[in-house]
Every structure is written in structure tokens, then in C-alpha cells.
Amino acid sequence: MKKRLPPLNWLRSFEASARHQNFTSAANELNLTQAAISQQVKNLESQLGAVLFKRLPRGIELTDAGLAYMPAVHESINRLSSITDELFGNSQNRPLIIRASLVFFTTWLAPRVNRFYQEFPDINIRFTSNIWREDKDKKNEYDLDIRYGQGNWPDIKAEQLTWDELFPVCSPNLLMGLSSPLSIDILKEHTLLHVLGYEEGWGYWLNTVNSDKKSKHSGIQFDTLISALEMAKLGQGFALGRTSLVKSMLENGSLVAPFEESIKTSEAFYLTYPNHQYLTPNAEKFRQWILNESKI
Incomplete structure (x- = not known):
């Protein structure tokens, strides 16, 4: 029998505490008291039937169970926050950011992009070049990335656009x-x-x-x-x-x-994004459009 899904507040308290390794810092982030954070984490542990933190003299430390649980909770909260902001927040007007090489944009994408605007006139796009080596700290500053290679990048979903x-x-x-x-x-x-x-x-x-x-x-x-x-x-x-x-x-x-x-060629251009990344509605529209264009 499946366990009942814990309340979101308990999960947020756990996620913030795990990131900060400290109940007090988590409380400051969530505008709660340290006692409230501690109690919500205890409630979560009780429902799950597992200890998630080791209580140490100075701070806290994730147990093996906590380490296993944290990535899924962190990703779920981030995805929920992103889609909420996308649909109901200020990011509705945020441009869709597409990264592509200069040659692909100039010779393949630019002659076609007007067809996208004819179909989706209200979507703003920002095109950026991948001429410079990727900065690991900024790798998520675009929604979709068009790469050249053999389509086998780790943890990346790759959909082929060209056959050359x-x-x-x-x-x-x-x-x-x-x-x-x-x-x-x-x-x-x-x-x-x-x-x-x-x-x-x-x-x-x-x-x-x-x-x-x-x-x-x-x-x-x-x-x-x-x-x-x-x-x-x-x-x-x-x-x-x-x-x-x-x-x-x-x-x-x-x-x-x-x-x-x-x-x-064994190499090709691919539309890529992280395997577990949620695509915003506008990114999904562009994805469907460019995949259809690749078949023309």
C-alpha cells in the first residue's frame, strides 16, 4: 500500500533544512520559527517511518534516507515553483531562451523562424550563441539548447533535427x-x-x-x-x-x-534539454514546431 503524500509544508521544511544543514537558516528562509521547522520535520519523519537528519551539537546532517530523499523533493519543489510562476506569475512575459550555434541559426533556423512567429505571435524568443565554452554555473540560463554531436550526452534528452x-x-x-x-x-x-x-x-x-x-x-x-x-x-x-x-x-x-x-555523417544537430527538466508551455510549443520543421 502506498504511503500518503506528505503535506507540502513539511516537504518544504525538510528541503530548506537539508540545503542549509540548519533548522534556523531554514526558518529564516521560510519565515517560520525554528521550532516550527523542527516540528514539521519530525512530523515528516514520523509519517515516513524514517529518520532524515542526524541531530548534531552544531547543526544537522542528512542520514542515508535523507540523502536519498532530498534530490526528489528538491526537484519536485523547484518544478512546482517554476510552473506556478510560468502560468500565474511574472515569468509569463519572460522570453523563451534558445541556444544554438551561429551556423545552425544563420543557415537553418533563421530562414524558418518567421513561420514560428506566424503561428505563435505572442511568444518572445531570445536567441543566444553557444560559441563560448559552457559555464557550468550558467548551464540552465536557456530553455532549449541545439547541439551538434552524436546525441549521447549524459543526462540529456536529445531529439535529432538534421540528417546530413x-x-x-x-x-x-x-x-x-x-x-x-x-x-x-x-x-x-x-x-x-x-x-x-x-x-x-x-x-x-x-x-x-x-x-x-x-x-x-x-x-x-x-x-x-x-x-x-x-x-x-x-x-x-x-x-x-x-x-x-x-x-x-x-x-x-x-x-x-x-x-x-x-x-x-554520424553527427547531427539535436534539440536538447536535461532529462528531468520541465519544459515550460512556450518551450514545448517551440519543441513541437522545430521537430515538425526538421521533417520538411
Whole structure:
């Protein structure tokens, strides 16, 4: 038989006491007396049939049972507080914060986002770049994060947005005077535009297609793919294009894919958020919208 759910006030007193390791500090936070906090914790322990704290001469310490119970209570209170504020508090007007790489936003998301606003005109969005390394203390300052990788991040829910092939692209001006079909051997005579941070770069591509190009790591390095693509459009070398990111550039002729060789990527862009994170109503609307867009 299931135990009856304890009153919320008892759980709040336990959670605050566990965080502060002190009944007095918990009482100050909750605007109660120290005696009231202590009594509510005792009531909770009595209902659960377990001791949650060791009472020490100076403060308190969680027992094994308390340590096991605390994460679930803490998360539940935070989620209840978040949804209450989202639906009934000031955060109704808080912008939805979406983090994405510059290249994904510029080439994939920006051309589509007007369709989201047409469907949800009252939702405010703030887009932020993930160009800088994540600060662990600020990792929850966005609602949804669009990442590139293999989709296997610890404790993260990842939903795939792109299915790509990888192939060289360049400016059509770079190929003037050359006759088709072109061989990838001409890469030996041109600059390769490398992007740091991608597992499937030039070395991987050349090895996969069995190219004998010797200087696989020569060329220019960039920390963003959008920079490499812009340099390729200017005729400064060959970049590696991913289907979803260069589609419009191939269609408008600013880039061409001169070779038949291409390989499927094992990496992709994913919409991500922590496994146990509650998605606000606006975040859920954006999630459903972008997943539908990924199928177009």
C-alpha cells in the first residue's frame, strides 16, 4: 500500500533544512520559527517511518534516507515553483531562451523562424550563441539548447533535427576553366578550410573516400563553420558542407559541390534539454514546431 503524500509544508521544511544543514537558516528562509521547522520535520519523519537528519551539537546532517530523499523533493519543489510562476506569475512575459550555434541559426533556423512567429505571435524568443565554452554555473540560463554531436550526452534528452551528408563545397569561381567531371585530386592544389571541434573533419572525410591527398591538416583553421563557409564563398578554398546547412547556398549558386563523393555523417544537430527538466508551455510549443520543421 502506498504511503500518503506528505503535506507540502513539511516537504518544504525538510528541503530548506537539508540545503542549509540548519533548522534556523531554514526558518529564516521560510519565515517560520525554528521550532516550527523542527516540528514539521519530525512530523515528516514520523509519517515516513524514517529518520532524515542526524541531530548534531552544531547543526544537522542528512542520514542515508535523507540523502536519498532530498534530490526528489528538491526537484519536485523547484518544478512546482517554476510552473506556478510560468502560468500565474511574472515569468509569463519572460522570453523563451534558445541556444544554438551561429551556423545552425544563420543557415537553418533563421530562414524558418518567421513561420514560428506566424503561428505563435505572442511568444518572445531570445536567441543566444553557444560559441563560448559552457559555464557550468550558467548551464540552465536557456530553455532549449541545439547541439551538434552524436546525441549521447549524459543526462540529456536529445531529439535529432538534421540528417546530413558531408561533401566538399567551394565558390564556382574557384573552378573556372576546369572541365567536368572533376576529380578530388584537385584538392591537392587548393586550400582546405578546417573547423575546430568537429570530429568529422577533412582528415576523416579524405580517409573515408580513400583520397591520397597528403597534407590532410594543411590549410586555414576556424572556430565556427559559418566562417569557413563564408571563406569558401569568397573563393579562398574548399570547406566541408553538411546537407542541411549548405542547401540554400547550393540553390542560389554561391557555393557548388563539384565532386560525386559524399559520406553520411554520424553527427547531427539535436534539440536538447536535461532529462528531468520541465519544459515550460512556450518551450514545448517551440519543441513541437522545430521537430515538425526538421521533417520538411
